[in-house]
Amino acid sequence: MRRPVVALLSAVALAATAACSAATDDAGSSDGSPTPSEPTRTTSPTTPAPSASPSTTPSVSPAPSVPTAESRVSLPTLMARSYDGRRLQRTGVLVRTDDYTRYAVRYRSDDLWISGILNVPTGRGPYPVVVMAHGYIDPAIYVRGQGLMREQDWLARRGFAVLHTDYRGHAASDDTGPLDRELRLGYTVDVINAVHAVRRSSMRRLDGARVSLLGRSMGGGVVLNALVTQPGLVDAAVVFASVSSDAVDNFERWTRPERPESVSRIERRFGLPEQNPTFWRQISSRTYVDRITEPVLLHHGTSDDSCPYRWSVRTTRALTNAGVDARLRTYEGEEHAFGPQWPQSMRRTLRFLRSSSEPQA
Template structure:
């Protein structure tokens, strides 16, 4: 395994974010449907939530953009328990819901035994067809491992999945802007619970969820104290569209470009959906895991994202795994040891005896 630690500061790279995504199980993801030209964001942009001394907000060039989401207010909701699914020697697992703007989002919550307060972590799963997705699906190994390590875990189902409300419009979901709202709202909701330490929050995303996590980091700097992404999608949108949508659904790719223009024809629009366009806003320490033989989300995507983070001055570390593919079968336990050590270090948690 090799390491690359960020130290440089440079100009923000103009790039594109992930629209298509890869599955937790390495299955082929669905592409984006072409939305109607009359669709609008699900939340009306309001006053900026950034602190006065925080990073400057970028100009909004299109209402469907990360810059627009940065100006939205997402009031914190409480978590509602729907049903207790199981109890283990280490934690209780429950079906829950919380609010993301006007939508109700479902998920699963794992609460360690004891009174707490415990550090919290929100999990963002990779692409799974919403028609077959089951509550809490996609990161079962991570849920159990993190809960046993003493973290309260909230795995969000995203809008349009399991018991969550459907998105207000297709583009809200297909651009991943909606999923970004859902995961930010998940952190805010988890912070409201008395058994959670609101000053020790983290986020972990896999595959498509890695792209969602990067979006959240640029939309809300300081939202969490640390973040981790595994086998993430490319931070260039056109690479994801060409790699996933163009190969399996070429007509859909044609409709997307016909609706919004190609990256060459409409660079501002595509850049506006890209976390990489705003990597100068990443203020939270980030750990990236990627296998060198990942044939779903190629390794070169991780190195390109890491270089962009380095140039933007972000605190990011890339861990690479020889012989490891998209699913991290053989070295997953090792990677989770490193993930938990990273979280404890940046959340100020002493190792358990």
């Protein structure tokens, strides 16, 4: 799907980008905040790189058949296209620590340059890679690598390389217009291409055969979209405090009550949920969860007043009913940004990622 097709999706962008509609979705938890102090860990510090030589081609199961797209604006359209993520380049050193180096990077996603950051642990490697998808932050104030800085630091100190994509229209990424840059399906393309760029990279300390995804809030929805679009893309996925896997939930929570001009635009082009339910089913990852082949770990707090906890309950139920290896970790009293129980969630994440990214014999 090249730019003209992606542009058709722009009217739906407001339903997606309003998701978790605070001005900065990740504010207060991970937007440039110092890394919080860590209690005594039960996990070991930086993991030595495995001695096995990496393979550039992962072992994947045969992909399920692609459903018929009723609209060019749909997840089936993304499923049917090819992806050419490539040319992952370091463009500068941002920070050096004893445990890792933080680089400014860019990569190609279709005909766009997408910016981001790459944390690479100190040592020879190669290290398993986590591609991160951040939550909604107004592109006008977003800066490179914003939104998941705690998680970037935490995993890099424990032996994971971390590629955080800024998405199109953010930071130093190429722009595709004021609406298209906010499109969650466009972000899905950028995340999938980030994985392919890692796999095609010649950086010797990155293990392109061991790649996982991590997303929070809107980024959680992006990760779920990526999983249904390209089964077998990664080893595993972690989702924090996600938006709903049903696009109608997100539309009803934010767009209909807050964005009347967007409602009118969506109604004219695609129809509202009650007018064109097929369109809304085809932009909802929940419709296609039976395509997912990777294990999925979900984290959600019961006091999340932005993305309700019940959304992750319903998503997890849909995943498990479809035979996906999925588990929801519940955090009583935790809010959207995660505070006191964040270290526990990351210890669980670390165990999950390590078990899912064991080197192949």
